[in-house]
Amino acid sequence: xxxxxxxxxxxxxxxxxxxxxxxxxxxxxxDAAWTLNPQVALRPERFGALAYHFGTRRLSxxxxxxxxxxxxxxxxxxxxxxxxLDAGLDAAQTATFGKALATLARTDMIVPRNPA
Amino acid sequence: MSTVLPRAGVPGPTxxxxxxxxxxxxxxxxxxxxxxxxxxxxxxxxxxxxxQMRPVGSLVDEFQxxxxxxxxxxxxxxxxxxxxCVHCLSSSGRRDPRELSTAECKxxxxxxxxxxxxxxxxxxxxxxxRKDFWELVDYATAHQVGVKFSTNGSRIDAAVAEKLAASxxxxxxxxxxxxxxxxxxxxxxxxxxxxxxxxxxxxxDAGFSGFKLxxxxxxxxxxxxxxxxxxxxxxxxxxxxxxxxxxxxxxDTWDELHPLPxxxxxxxxxxxxxxxxxxxxxxxxxLAAYGDALPGLNLCGAGRVVCLIDPIGDVxxxxxxxxxxxxxxxxxxxxxxxGVWQTSELFLELREPxxxxxxxxxxxxxxxxxxxxxxxxxxGLPMDGPDPECVLGHGEELLKQRGxxxxxxxxxxxxxxxxxxQRLEKAAAERGITLPPEGQPLPVRQNGAGIPDKACxxxxxxxxGTAEVVDRGASPSxxxxxxxxxxxxxxx
Numbered sequence: 001x002x003x004x005x006x007x008x009x010x011x012x013x014x015x016x017x018x019x020x021x022x023x024x025x026x027x028x029x030x031d032a033a034w035t036l037n038p039q040v041a042l043r044p045e046r047f048g049a050l051a052y053h054f055g056t057r058r059l060s061x062x063x064x065x066x067x068x069x070x071x072x073x074x075x076x077x078x079x080x081x082x083x084x085l086d087a088g089l090d091a092a093q094t095a096t097f098g099k100a101l102a103t104l105a106r107t108d109m110i111v112p113r114n115p116a
Numbered sequence: 117m118s119t120v121l122p123r124a125g126v127p128g129p130t131x132x133x134x135x136x137x138x139x140x141x142x143x144x145x146x147x148x149x150x151x152x153x154x155x156x157x158x159x160x161x162x163x164x165x166x167x168q169m170r171p172v173g174s175l176v177d178e179f180q181x182x183x184x185x186x187x188x189x190x191x192x193x194x195x196x197x198x199x200x201c202v203h204c205l206s207s208s209g210r211r212d213p214r215e216l217s218t219a220e221c222k223x224x225x226x227x228x229x230x231x232x233x234x235x236x237x238x239x240x241x242x243x244x245x246r247k248d249f250w251e252l253v254d255y256a257t258a259h260q261v262g263v264k265f266s267t268n269g270s271r272i273d274a275a276v277a278e279k280l281a282a283s284x285x286x287x288x289x290x291x292x293x294x295x296x297x298x299x300x301x302x303x304x305x306x307x308x309x310x311x312x313x314x315x316x317x318x319x320x321d322a323g324f325s326g327f328k329l330x331x332x333x334x335x336x337x338x339x340x341x342x343x344x345x346x347x348x349x350x351x352x353x354x355x356x357x358x359x360x361x362x363x364x365x366x367x368d369t370w371d372e373l374h375p376l377p378x379x380x381x382x383x384x385x386x387x388x389x390x391x392x393x394x395x396x397x398x399x400x401x402x403l404a405a406y407g408d409a410l411p412g413l414n415l416c417g418a419g420r421v422v423c424l425i426d427p428i429g430d431v432x433x434x435x436x437x438x439x440x441x442x443x444x445x446x447x448x449x450x451x452x453x454x455g456v457w458q459t460s461e462l463f464l465e466l467r468e469p470x471x472x473x474x475x476x477x478x479x480x481x482x483x484x485x486x487x488x489x490x491x492x493x494x495x496g497l498p499m500d501g502p503d504p505e506c507v508l509g510h511g512e513e514l515l516k517q518r519g520x521x522x523x524x525x526x527x528x529x530x531x532x533x534x535x536x537x538q539r540l541e542k543a544a545a546e547r548g549i550t551l552p553p554e555g556q557p558l559p560v561r562q563n564g565a566g567i568p569d570k571a572c573x574x575x576x577x578x579x580x581g582t583a584e585v586v587d588r589g590a591s592p593s594x595x596x597x598x599x600x601x602x603x604x605x606x607x608x
Binding site: 039041043045046047048050052054055057059060061062063064067096097099100103104 | 144145146175178183185187188232234235260262264284285287
């Protein structure tokens with residue numbers, strides 16, 4: 001079992017996060033197509049949501065209802081950036097959310113998807 | 117080592133708890149430590165930005181006031197155990213005839229699925245001795261309830277290990293309380309070291325990497341932390357260290373087994389040095405006054421985001437608090453588990469802000485929050501004061517002053533090592549009646565209809581009524597939860 005990273009996400013969320021440090025992790029790009037991993041379940045909460053990965057048995061807390069919205073809409077958009085836009089985020093917020101999405105990708109919570 | 121006789125062992129306090137999280141995250145996300153992820157997110161605060169984003173309190177604040185469903189919970193499936201560890205927090209040994217049936221357990225799992233409780237930590241007793249254990253594990257994982265179970269390893273043979281290795285949704289935790297047979301078997305009983313090592317060998321051979329090796333830290337094994345780490349590494353396991361609690365039979369052995377003050381510092385330093393690799397169930401927050409807080413939420417999740425379901429369906433605030441004071445209800449009641457979780461008076465009180473009491477003026481209160489509720493309760497200390505193992509020594513002072521004050525006993529005791537007379541006395545106490553002196557005849561059975569007066573007719577005192585009624589409420593003079601300086605930790 002891998003151990004979690006302590007490396008902070010890159011300041012510029014449009015750059016790719018550090019190399020995947022989990023087996024099954026993915027390098028994130030805001031300009032690629034993503035979707036929630038089918039092995040992950042979301043439980044909405046006041047603060048955002050719990051996200052649980054049944055395969056890695058990893059629990060994450062999404063600490064913003066908007067992040068939940070973005071994650072839920074990833075599959076409906078050609079890029080993660082478009083999903084952020086659809087959720088009403090501006091460019092600065094999209095950069096912030098990109099860091100969170102990069103962590104979710106690195107931990108296999110969200111996975112790349114064919115844009116078609 | 118002195119007074120504790122070697123007996124056999126149960127999955128100790130480890131049967132029950134949660135792991136801490138360790139990943140510092142960006143503002144919008146907190147991620148738990150890998151597998152067997154537990155209730156604790158890292159204590160970073162949410163910082164939503166932008167005008168249209170509704171401000172949300174910190175995760176700690178959110179969790180303090182409770183969630184509509186637990187993040188995870190501990191579920192002890194049986195009080196039966198083939199071992200008899202001297203520190204067993206649930207005083208396990210004999211099965212309780214009132215234990216939930218297979219159908220009732222599946223009903224609980226259905227509820228957990230509806231409530232989106234994503235995983236349970238199954239313990240006991242030794243859960244694998246239940247005939248329907250694997251059926252229940254399979255049922256849970258088929259219903260989106262992941263399982264981590266604690267075991268002494270006695271049923272983990274090569275075939276079981278293969279099956280476990282093939283399942284993503286099941287995690288295993290092997291209990292071991294000494295890095296040598298001498299130290300382990302002193303607490304867990306003769307042969308239990310070899311049993312655990314053999315089980316880990318099977319898991320390794322089956323290719324199950326990342327299972328947990330779970331250790332309760334004691335005075336006798338604090339010096340073996342490096343050896344434990346080496347054992348875990350050898351078997352491809354992840355080491356998990358948790359705190360010894362004075363719960364269950366642990367109440368009787370805590371004085372002898374709990375780490376000495378200088379050992380606490382040794383443990384703290386070791387945890388700081390190995391923090392990223394070792395799980396702790398977030399159970400050592402009371403050591404925070406040595407310096408920086410250890411990773412974790414520094415929050416007691418009891419009744420707020422975690423709880424315990426015991427083998428007979430009783431719901432307690434946490435696995436270390438099997439006592440009427442912390443009993444919220446039973447899953448067999450009309451509203452089921454959800455009703456207990458959402459409406460029990462006890463849990464609603466726990467979700468209110470708690471007073472820091474005597475710890476209010478302490479600079480470290482924000483880190484340790486007065487320590488562990490159960491540790492205070494079962495050592496007879498006030499709930500709104502310091503932990504008995506407060507590293508500033510305040511708990512020790514109180515323990516000295518406490519003298520012969522009444523110390524609460526667990527409400528349940530399924531230990532095997534009771535004499536017939538002791539069992540009778542225990543059963544009488546549970547029913548609020550007083551036994552005649554030894555040698556005199558027992559009272560006459562009054563219930564002619566043959567209907568058990570409790571769910572269990574097996575008990576030697578079922579059906580008897582006697583004169584003197586002992587006031588059960590006379591137990592600990594603790595006004596339920598009044599002024600609890602509530603502890604901090606998510607154990608589940």
